[in-house]
Amino acid sequence: MIQEGKIGVFEASSLVIFMVASKALFGAVRELVEATGPSAWYTTIISGITALIGFWIIIRLMQRFPGQELVSILKTVYGRITGSLIALIICFLYIYNAASFTREFTEAVKVFEYPLTPPSFIMILILLAVIVLLYYGLETTARTTSFFTWPLIVGMISIFFLGLPLGKLTNLYPLLGHGLDRTIITGLLRSSVYGEVIGLTIILNALQGIENFKKAGKHGIIISIIIISLSLFIYSLIFPYSVSVENTIPLLTLTRIIEYGRFFQRFESIYIFIWSVAATLTTAINLYLALSIYCKTFRINDHRVLVLPLCILLFSIAIIPKDIVTITSIYVHYLRQYGWIIFIGLPLLTLIVAAVRGKKGESANA
Amino acid sequence: MDSQKQKGFLSQLRNILTYRPPKQNAFVLPELEDEGNEGNSEKTNKGDIGDKSNSDKNNKNESSSVQSKKSKKNTKKPIRASEWKQIKSEDKETKDKISANINVNLKVIKEKFHVPENIDVIIREFKLAQKVNAFIVFIDGMVNNEVINNFILRQLLNPLQFNGYTSGCINQYVREHVLAVGQTKVIDKYSDVVKQVLTGVTVLFIDGCNNCLAIETRGYEKRNIGNPVTENVVRGSQEAFTENTKTSIVQIRRLIKNEDLIHETIAINSTDNPMASIMYIKGIVNPKVVEEVKRRIKSIKTDLILGEGILAQFIEDRPFMLFPQVLATERPDRAASHILEGKVLIFSEGSPFALIVPVNFLALLHSPEDSSLRWQLGSFLRLIRLTGLLIALFIPSLYVAITNYHHEMLPTELLLAITSSRENIPFPTIVEALLMEVSFEFIREAGIRMPGLIGSTLGIIGALILGQAAVEANIVSPIMIIIVSITGLGNFTIPNYSLAFGIRLLRFFFICMAGISGFLGISIGFIIIIALSTSMKSFGVPFMSPGWPRTKKSADSIIRYPLWKQEKRPDAINSLHRQRQPQVSRGWVVDSNPNNKGGNKNDSGR
Amino acid sequence: MNQLMRKLIMVLILLTVIASCTSGCYDQREVDEMAYVMAMGFDKGTTEKLRLTLQIITFRNQEGGEQGGRQRGGQGGGQTDQITVECSALFDGINLANTILSRQINLMHAKHIVISEELARNGDVEKYISAVIRYRQIRRIMNFIVTKGKAEDFLKENQPFIGNDPPKDMQLLKKQSAYTSYIPEVKLFDFYNNVKSTMIDPIAILAGVNPEGNLAAGNLTEESLQSGQYLAGKIPREGGTKKEYFGAAVFRGAKMVGEIDGNGVKMYKMVHGLFERGYFIINDPLAPDYVISLDVRQSRKPSIEVKVTGNEPKINVEIFLEGEILAIQSRINYEDPKQSHILETTFEKIIKEHLDSLIKTCQQDFKADIFGFGRYAAFSFPTIESWEEYNWKEKFPEGKVSTKVNFVIRRTGMITKSSPIVPPIGDVQ
Numbered sequence A: 001m002i003q004e005g006k007i008g009v010f011e012a013s014s015l016v017i018f019m020v021a022s023k024a025l026f027g028a029v030r031e032l033v034e035a036t037g038p039s040a041w042y043t044t045i046i047s048g049i050t051a052l053i054g055f056w057i058i059i060r061l062m063q064r065f066p067g068q069e070l071v072s073i074l075k076t077v078y079g080r081i082t083g084s085l086i087a088l089i090i091c092f093l094y095i096y097n098a099a100s101f102t103r104e105f106t107e108a109v110k111v112f113e114y115p116l117t118p119p120s121f122i123m124i125l126i127l128l129a130v131i132v133l134l135y136y137g138l139e140t141t142a143r144t145t146s147f148f149t150w151p152l153i154v155g156m157i158s159i160f161f162l163g164l165p166l167g168k169l170t171n172l173y174p175l176l177g178h179g180l181d182r183t184i185i186t187g188l189l190r191s192s193v194y195g196e197v198i199g200l201t202i203i204l205n206a207l208q209g210i211e212n213f214k215k216a217g218k219h220g221i222i223i224s225i226i227i228i229s230l231s232l233f234i235y236s237l238i239f240p241y242s243v244s245v246e247n248t249i250p251l252l253t254l255t256r257i258i259e260y261g262r263f264f265q266r267f268e269s270i271y272i273f274i275w276s277v278a279a280t281l282t283t284a285i286n287l288y289l290a291l292s293i294y295c296k297t298f299r300i301n302d303h304r305v306l307v308l309p310l311c312i313l314l315f316s317i318a319i320i321p322k323d324i325v326t327i328t329s330i331y332v333h334y335l336r337q338y339g340w341i342i343f344i345g346l347p348l349l350t351l352i353v354a355a356v357r358g359k360k361g362e363s364a365n366a
Numbered sequence B: 001m002d003s004q005k006q007k008g009f010l011s012q013l014r015n016i017l018t019y020r021p022p023k024q025n026a027f028v029l030p031e032l033e034d035e036g037n038e039g040n041s042e043k044t045n046k047g048d049i050g051d052k053s054n055s056d057k058n059n060k061n062e063s064s065s066v067q068s069k070k071s072k073k074n075t076k077k078p079i080r081a082s083e084w085k086q087i088k089s090e091d092k093e094t095k096d097k098i099s100a101n102i103n104v105n106l107k108v109i110k111e112k113f114h115v116p117e118n119i120d121v122i123i124r125e126f127k128l129a130q131k132v133n134a135f136i137v138f139i140d141g142m143v144n145n146e147v148i149n150n151f152i153l154r155q156l157l158n159p160l161q162f163n164g165y166t167s168g169c170i171n172q173y174v175r176e177h178v179l180a181v182g183q184t185k186v187i188d189k190y191s192d193v194v195k196q197v198l199t200g201v202t203v204l205f206i207d208g209c210n211n212c213l214a215i216e217t218r219g220y221e222k223r224n225i226g227n228p229v230t231e232n233v234v235r236g237s238q239e240a241f242t243e244n245t246k247t248s249i250v251q252i253r254r255l256i257k258n259e260d261l262i263h264e265t266i267a268i269n270s271t272d273n274p275m276a277s278i279m280y281i282k283g284i285v286n287p288k289v290v291e292e293v294k295r296r297i298k299s300i301k302t303d304l305i306l307g308e309g310i311l312a313q314f315i316e317d318r319p320f321m322l323f324p325q326v327l328a329t330e331r332p333d334r335a336a337s338h339i340l341e342g343k344v345l346i347f348s349e350g351s352p353f354a355l356i357v358p359v360n361f362l363a364l365l366h367s368p369e370d371s372s373l374r375w376q377l378g379s380f381l382r383l384i385r386l387t388g389l390l391i392a393l394f395i396p397s398l399y400v401a402i403t404n405y406h407h408e409m410l411p412t413e414l415l416l417a418i419t420s421s422r423e424n425i426p427f428p429t430i431v432e433a434l435l436m437e438v439s440f441e442f443i444r445e446a447g448i449r450m451p452g453l454i455g456s457t458l459g460i461i462g463a464l465i466l467g468q469a470a471v472e473a474n475i476v477s478p479i480m481i482i483i484v485s486i487t488g489l490g491n492f493t494i495p496n497y498s499l500a501f502g503i504r505l506l507r508f509f510f511i512c513m514a515g516i517s518g519f520l521g522i523s524i525g526f527i528i529i530i531a532l533s534t535s536m537k538s539f540g541v542p543f544m545s546p547g548w549p550r551t552k553k554s555a556d557s558i559i560r561y562p563l564w565k566q567e568k569r570p571d572a573i574n575s576l577h578r579q580r581q582p583q584v585s586r587g588w589v590v591d592s593n594p595n596n597k598g599g600n601k602n603d604s605g606r
Numbered sequence C: 001m002n003q004l005m006r007k008l009i010m011v012l013i014l015l016t017v018i019a020s021c022t023s024g025c026y027d028q029r030e031v032d033e034m035a036y037v038m039a040m041g042f043d044k045g046t047t048e049k050l051r052l053t054l055q056i057i058t059f060r061n062q063e064g065g066e067q068g069g070r071q072r073g074g075q076g077g078g079q080t081d082q083i084t085v086e087c088s089a090l091f092d093g094i095n096l097a098n099t100i101l102s103r104q105i106n107l108m109h110a111k112h113i114v115i116s117e118e119l120a121r122n123g124d125v126e127k128y129i130s131a132v133i134r135y136r137q138i139r140r141i142m143n144f145i146v147t148k149g150k151a152e153d154f155l156k157e158n159q160p161f162i163g164n165d166p167p168k169d170m171q172l173l174k175k176q177s178a179y180t181s182y183i184p185e186v187k188l189f190d191f192y193n194n195v196k197s198t199m200i201d202p203i204a205i206l207a208g209v210n211p212e213g214n215l216a217a218g219n220l221t222e223e224s225l226q227s228g229q230y231l232a233g234k235i236p237r238e239g240g241t242k243k244e245y246f247g248a249a250v251f252r253g254a255k256m257v258g259e260i261d262g263n264g265v266k267m268y269k270m271v272h273g274l275f276e277r278g279y280f281i282i283n284d285p286l287a288p289d290y291v292i293s294l295d296v297r298q299s300r301k302p303s304i305e306v307k308v309t310g311n312e313p314k315i316n317v318e319i320f321l322e323g324e325i326l327a328i329q330s331r332i333n334y335e336d337p338k339q340s341h342i343l344e345t346t347f348e349k350i351i352k353e354h355l356d357s358l359i360k361t362c363q364q365d366f367k368a369d370i371f372g373f374g375r376y377a378a379f380s381f382p383t384i385e386s387w388e389e390y391n392w393k394e395k396f397p398e399g400k401v402s403t404k405v406n407f408v409i410r411r412t413g414m415i416t417k418s419s420p421i422v423p424p425i426g427d428v429q
Helices: A007-027 A028-064 A069-076 A078-110 A118-165 A182-204 A210-236 A248-255 A266-299 A305-320 A324-338 A340-355 B002-019 B050-075 B080-097 B103-114 B143-156 B168-178 B190-198 B245-255 B287-298 B306-315 B334-339 B375-406 B412-422 B429-449 B452-472 B476-492 B499-533 C004-022 C090-100 C116-123 C125-135 C151-156 C167-173 C173-180 C188-196 C262-272 C339-368 C371-381 C384-390 C392-398
Strands: B121-128 B134-140 B183-185 B201-204 B212-215 B261-267 B277-279 B328-329 B344-348 B353-355 C034-044 C048-059 C080-087 C103-105 C112-118 C143-147 C203-207 C241-252 C255-258 C276-283 C291-307 C314-327 C401-409
Touching: A007 A028, A007 A118, A007 A182, A007 A210, A007 A248, A007 A266, A007 B277, A007 B287, A028 A182, A028 A210, A028 A248, A028 A324, A028 C090, A028 C241, A069 A078, A069 A182, A069 A266, A078 A118, A078 A182, A078 A305, A078 A340, A078 C276, A118 A210, A118 A248, A118 A266, A118 A305, A118 A340, A118 B212, A118 B499, A182 A210, A182 A324, A182 A340, A182 C048, A210 A248, A210 B375, A210 C384, A248 A266, A248 C291, A266 A305, A305 B121, A324 C103, A340 B452, A340 C116, B002 C004, B080 C034, B080 C151, B103 B121, B103 B134, B103 B190, B103 B201, B121 B143, B121 C090, B134 B143, B134 B190, B134 B212, B143 B201, B168 B201, B168 B212, B183 B190, B245 B261, B245 B277, B245 B344, B245 C143, B261 B287, B261 B476, B277 B287, B287 B344, B306 B344, B306 B353, B306 B429, B328 C173, B334 B344, B334 B353, B353 C112, B375 B429, B375 B476, B375 B499, B412 B476, B412 C034, B412 C080, B412 C167, B429 B452, B429 B476, B429 B499, B452 B476, B452 C276, B476 B499, B499 C188, C034 C080, C034 C116, C034 C167, C048 C090, C048 C151, C080 C090, C080 C151, C090 C103, C090 C125, C112 C116, C112 C151, C116 C255, C125 C188, C125 C255, C167 C173, C203 C255, C241 C262, C241 C339, C255 C262, C262 C291, C262 C314, C262 C339, C276 C339, C291 C371, C314 C339, C339 C401, C371 C392
Parallel strands: C034 C103, C034 C112, C112 C143, C143 C203, C314 C401
Antiparallel strands: B121 B134, B134 B201, B183 B212, B201 B212, B261 B277, B277 B344, B328 B353, B344 B353, C034 C048, C048 C080, C203 C241, C241 C255, C276 C291, C291 C314
16 A cells, blocks of 8 residues: 555645646636536535535445555455445546646647646646656645645735726626526536545545544535635626636636736736646646555555656646647546546435445544 | 667666655654553644554564565575685684783784884883783873872782782782772673774783773863853853763763753764763653664765764755754763653764754744743744744745745835935846845855954954945945845844754755746745645654644743743653653742631642 | 867867857847837828838937937937828838838737727737738737827827836836726737637727817716716817827627727626726705715726626626715715715716626627626536537627625725705805
8 A cells, every 4th residue: 555644634635636636727617608608606505415415425435445545445445456446436437537637737838837847848847847746645735735725815816806896886786697597507517526525535534533534525615616606606797797707717818817007907917827726736637536546446555656657648748639629628538528427426426335235444444 | 899888877867767666764753651551641743753552563574674684685596605704703702802812912002003113002011010921002092190100000010919819810809999080891702802902991911811890091181161162151061071981971960950860872983983862751751763873874885974963964854854863962962851741852072062852843933042041932932033933934935935926025115215215236036036036145254264353343344344345336226235234133043053054055945936937936936945844754753743743832942931830851852751840840929828727729730 | 188179179169159259149139230120000002001100119319319428328219200101001001111111010019909999899909910910029018009090190190298207107107097997908818819819899099189179069968977988089189199098899709899088998897807997977966056076996806797698698797986085066965875875876876887888888889798708608518519509709799787786985085974054144045
């Protein structure tokens, strides 16, 4: 088993926040607004509540197998080979997630700031930091993430507050967007936005107990709901529906129009820092989880050997999509639309199968 | 020869490419706490600090791995060799024993000290009580001659002193009845004799005894206690350590009058044979830390340890990181306050500094003045220092990034000012920045190396004339001068010399990152630096605690809480006694005063 | 082994650093390699479709000489100059302009986007605004201006009267708008948001070049609200710079359909709740020869209700104003609570008249909902589909608007009791 060290609730929550809430800094906001119109801000609350229910299922699963992390549970429930296969699917999902994240950030940053820089150069820069983080393992990744959590939250909230005076309440109408049915269905499907919280089950042993796991997951999801919902709220408050579906990097566009006199403007400098830090750390966390699953599936003792190959794999996957629209509307879109099958469906299925097959963890370890 | 080299190269190449499992030699600080003190302590997240069972496991693992290594060695090496080694060492031990024959002793001692070539070593032969052959050995200049003349030789030569002697070991009698010196010790090994003599002790050999007496006569010239040079304060104590460890320890003892304050010495295994002293308070310090400190110091095998700076480099956890992992201080009051927090103090002969371990990042930003000032002012000073650090770290790189990549981030007027000032500058911004930063480093280094009076004028000349001339000659833009000087100022606010140095170097790293890709580069660089520092540990304590990993809230981190609110010792250090004062430390606020009974309820001492 | 490893690592690091320093800085541009555009002007071209004018900072001081090393950075700003090219599209024009400039044209700090009236009336704004909005260098906080006459001419006159800092001058337009309320504050994103919106029609700041002959012509007209009835370029004045901003251009969709004068802008701001302050001059209700000056502010946001019933939406607008007396020429004691209501009702009536006439113009002549009543109408629609089906912009001209104005005099300035000046002896009427 790999040595993962120990992390606390705060660090674990910040892992979740970075995995989930940093999506608000990318094109995902635009996509949700396009799907549901001005009702996007509560659509995501619906998604979040769904995700909390999903998380409750995960907790039940974890309580059934105390002291075991997801991979070993999968192995116990489905048997060694099937369990490993399922674990590898999740592993690939995380790599895929990390890759699409990296590429999306690369493309976005190319659009806005570095039009002449080749994408591979930006990606290599990001991977440089990712390699350092992964090399030192979970503890360092989690601590670094928690270091940047307050800057992320404070930065985003301050952007929201600065943008608030520009908003017009009337932009939130028609209140139901494209209709309540569409809003709710989108909300349910989009619960996969919060699905990455399942990653906590993989590093359960580092979390020192299921109580901490519960707390970290809940805090992470709720703070993420607040951040994402607020960003959608402010975004649709400022831009009318017809404009809000246009912007490539919604929150950046929002930040750029904030202006308080001649000096207090150009707040996107805050944004760019938050943005690049969030992209790098999110890639690192996703990749670490993939790494952890892989190591646990094949019982590899030292994760450091895998860091470089995995980063090269990530790079190769990330370089495949041909343009920015392919990433946002195909890669990311399908991930968000059907990710819940893995993130919520899998734990539920596992729980049912475990109940049917009568598998249970040793309660002595609890 | 050639083929050998090739083979060497190939094996080297193979070594690079093949995987070797990492050596797990990290020291994990176990969490120890005396029971009952904090029985009701809530469960909080302790970051990486392991609980007992885990550390036990680790220890087991380590010990088993050590065993396996030993067994491997045993199987590989022929048995005879080890036996032979043992025999040899036994032989050595018998040779090291002091003989009962004084002539043998004299010969050995002369051999050891290369007498008479070595004129510093004085061997004074005489007749004890005018009968028994004896000699004392000491090093000229290291001893107090008055003590030797008046209280050793005079007593020993006087037969009246030996009236009570009947039989038995004369050493014992001499010690108990004759010598009028405070500190004596019986030694029975030549190697110890050598060590003691070298530190200024006088050793007495008497015929017929298979041991000798080490008599404390140390008295060499030393510097008086002076003012601190590098850690100045306006308020607070104004004395500093000296090169003499003994004086320094007395200085600490004067401040902490506590019977639990322990002082231990450890001989460092190097050619110059220095002693390292460690000080701590038993019952507060985590014993594992003391053990680890001793283990590290004892394991050193080197040539020259000339004071704490060199010692620190031998015992620090991460030698490749730019930040210091030990805190060097020249102030007894600061050292004392750290000892009371549950840290260990290390003195090494030859330098007026003490090392404090374990240490975290924020302690490097503290100054002893913070606690003597009122809490609001202390907190403000710390915030200023933190800001200074951030400015010193980021301002030049931000400038480079903005002027090279992000022209949009500046207010238009400022951008136009920068542009027009750069209009006639021949260099790219990054070259300009590096040029100015490097010349600033020149001024600094030259100012330190120059003799006192010239040094301070040089700083002014360098900063004023050079800056002015460079601007006049259109070599650099005036804005660059501002940037460089504010960076320098920011750097000077950092109270710890090593940390300030680390920041100075990191600045160049960030300038390069900014030159490569602007804000993105700075962010990536910052993430890397944070990752490196959060993974760093100083004697088992995470360097970035108490923030990352988050431990229990510290009342003395960036914001310094009022002293009466600082009830706990820092959590990350895992001291045995976490409570440093009761919840109500100012008894007077709750003492029932008949005049205003109950009036103070809101102001109870927490 | 270790040594070789270290050497290898060193070589690798060195290579990376060198590689990234030489080839890595793809987007690296020094500030002094840029030509900063302060304002862009769009005119209808004569040979091509578009005539683009770029006002660029030149860093030449007043004498026209190059700023030497001695005076670096002193002024901060610097003179501007403009380049005009005929081109088929915006980026074509920028490229063309760059052929005469050694430095790369940079639009990041542009403050004004100026469109000529001709272009706006043709509906060509639509073509160019999409390019402007999409381009990464454009910040959407630049002022959106429609100019009478040619944008080229306007930019030629776009120099500050005070100081030597054109960008500062252009950015202070916002303050100017807040202070006088004769011009609206319209940023590019305001304009764009409103153009795209189905609930509101956009306006733009109206600007023009003053020929400085208006004062001599002396065609001042008596009206109940003096000084607000002008349009840009028509103000009777002398001195100052020739450029001026006054009034607003009204768009239906992306096509300019008309202008509103300074008073109209005040009304516009009141309905939007953006009215910060403005001076009003009204005829004295008791002494018609005299005028009364008022400093008026909005006491709270207006209340707007839109009832959507059938084809004729009912719109109720209520505006809350408060004011301070600046001058009473007749020295009648209007401060007295008994008399102050006379002033208040008179003022309410005048504002209501103006408001009604502006709304009527918008409904009948412009057919453009510049007040954004559509936003309030949207409250009644649950979904985007039902709203779009209703087609507000068709319905707005038929809407029945009822307005109400509340005005209270809160303060009276430094005098609380007006009394007539005793006329000199022998001059008694």
